[in-house]
Amino acid sequence: MKKPSWGAILIALIPFTAVCFSVSLWDRVYPMVLGLPFNLFWLISWLWLTPLLMWGAYRLEVRDASASRGKKGGSH
């Protein structure tokens, strides 16, 4: 089974850290941004940033896949 590339995994760790593990850093009401409590503003920003990052991960995966196909028939 082909495993995902390390680069893509590292990119994916960014949103995991930003919206999950770091909760105690951003779970606050003030400062309000654009009229939203800070925690909600933070999460909404990541709704936009995550697809951007994952698009980068997608480019990496596609590049890796075609590179390994070129080398040895795409296995492992």
Next chain:
Amino acid sequence: MSGSAIALTIIFGIILLGSAIGLYAGSSYKMDLEQWTVAGRGFGLILVWLLQAGEIYTTFAFLGAAGWAYSRGGPTFYILAYLMLGYVFSFFFLPQLWEVGRKHGMQTEPDFFARRYGSKYLAGFVAVVGFIFIIPYVQLQLTGLGIIVTVASSEGVSRTTAMIISVALLDAFVLTRGVRAVAWVSVLKDSLMLIVAVVIGIGVPYINFGGIGNMFAVLAQAMPRHLMMPGATQTMGHAWYISTVLLTSLGFYMWPHSFGSIFTAKSGNTLRRNAVIMPLYTITLPLIFFVGFSALLVIPGLSNGDLSLLTIVRKSFPAWFLGVVGGAGAITAMVPAALLLLTAATLFAKNFYRPLFAPSLADHQVAKLAKMMVVVISVLALYFATHSSPTLVQLLLIGYAGVTQFFPGVLFGLYWKRVTNTGVFAGMIVGVATVAFLALSKRDPFYGLNAGFVALCVNTAITMLVSLATNAQLGFEEPGQEIIPL
């Protein structure tokens, strides 16, 4: 016509329109088991997107999210995080899963377990567990439908009557058209849902407070703690948040219906691109939170937070618009409910009953049994929906705690050669038992952690230990592996 008559007419009009689209969709296809369950594996990017959105944005996202914003506050934000991360996670293993699925002709989640671990008993167990935990998810949709009709009719039509009518319509289109019906009704559902979310998400705060910023300013002044975790609860702090987000984002595609939808895609890359763009679909969810938060200030003290969205819409908008919101909500409940019924029924007939009790059953007989099971499951869920009343989010979390126990078996199955049938079986049994014990003895959250997450950790540890203690087993592509017929 009175206000509630107008609202109800519009709601039922929208439900009928949705059912008509469902009945019309794919009427030119011959419905064998493969068409009925995975639509012949021919869905491209847009249809897969619609199907996955159709099953994820359920009445839970609509009434339940507003309900929690109203009654719990800050902990509700876990919903945004878990949806986002669920897609991130899916990016990595969906394409692989799709590939083995195509190679081995898989249609369902237990099919995966049957082929990977070479055990029809393990597959049968997965089918039963999936079946059991789908029931609260169907119940959630029916409860939502009941709430919609009751509030829209100003308590004129009883919840039970509304639920019975919806179940009848639902069964009709599931039984005749299968998974194609679901994808096409999603088109109507998603456009309505989008319009409604924008109008009420901006409209409700604007009408009552003059804007979203003003509403939050008032709320932060009046109840600053409500907007943070643990909000209005005692137990849902940061540890609960992290464990719940992990549990639900890992479990996202472990739902048998989501797992099955992977196989409807045309290629693995379709799924990967899908995972990249799906988080954008979540953009409407904060709008639903705004409605719940506004409701808390305008109409405090509702017995059930799940009523808050519709009650404040009824108060802020004309009756016809309440009808549109109710109709959108009703379809938002019916589309996923249809898919859930379809999946649970297929699991029962194809992966539990046939392999374990009646191996000689032909495909068309399995299809017939599955259709009977659609009716049985909907009646069961209807029974639970009329006899118990947890909140919508609670129902979803119960289901998640259960289905996420499949996760170690799926992930190790794809990436770890050394994992064995016995290991996965042992881990899963202990995981499900832990969920049941903690939930039934009211120990959820368990020391501040989501009980399902605790069970998942125990499950993973046992799967690994038992796998290492048992003899290695042949994997997918290795010659000599016993092939279980699917």
